[in-house]
Amino acid sequence: MTRPLMVDLRGPLEVLSLFAIEYPHLSAPCVNITTIYPDRLELAFHDNAVGFEGWCAALDISPELVHHSVQGGHRTAVRKVELDYAGACLRLISYAPLTPPNQGRSRAEAAS
Numbered sequence: 001m002t003r004p005l006m007v008d009l010r011g012p013l014e015v016l017s018l019f020a021i022e023y024p025h026l027s028a029p030c031v032n033i034t035t036i037y038p039d040r041l042e043l044a045f046h047d048n049a050v051g052f053e054g055w056c057a058a059l060d061i062s063p064e065l066v067h068h069s070v071q072g073g074h075r076t077a078v079r080k081v082e083l084d085y086a087g088a089c090l091r092l093i094s095y096a097p098l099t100p101p102n103q104g105r106s107r108a109e110a111a112s
Contacts, residue, residue, distance in 0.1 A: 004035035011088040012041035018086065023058055027051030029092075040089040052079060052094035059085070061092070074098060 006013075012033045019026075029043035029051065045052040056066065066081045079094040 004038060008035065008038040009033055011039050011086075015041050015086050015088040015090065023055075026054050026058060029055070037089070039087075040091060041085075042091040042093065045092075045094045047096060049077075049079075049094050049096040052092060055092055056081065059090075070098065 016031065016033070027045065027048055027050070029045050029048075032042040032044065033040070043055065045055075055061075056063075061081055061083070065083065066079050069078045069080075070076060071078055075098055077094075077096045077098050079096075080091065082089060082091045084090070
């Protein structure tokens with residue numbers, strides 16, 4: 001078995017570099033590039049659903065492509081989309097807390 005080389009990560013690294021140049025105004029995600037999936041660039045947004053939506057809009061990703069699920073005992077909303085982008089597998093993920101029923105802000109809290 002051969003050991004991975006930096007050249008093996010070229011696709012996702014080039015896309016990340018492109019994003020830094022083309023979209024400096026967008027929210028900075030948690031970035032993951034790994035030798036386990038050398039063709040994948042993962043951009044994760046924790047408690048930043050607006051950041052996820054901004055990236056989807058900038059990349060012209062159709063809402064129909066976004067997969068919705070929940071995790072953590074139905075406490076976390078997860079949105080995920082995966083597509084080919086300029087030679088890399090691009091994965092965008094959003095993790096956002098869900099407000100349990102009857103535990104949202106009261107009218108008094110919302111008014112303050």
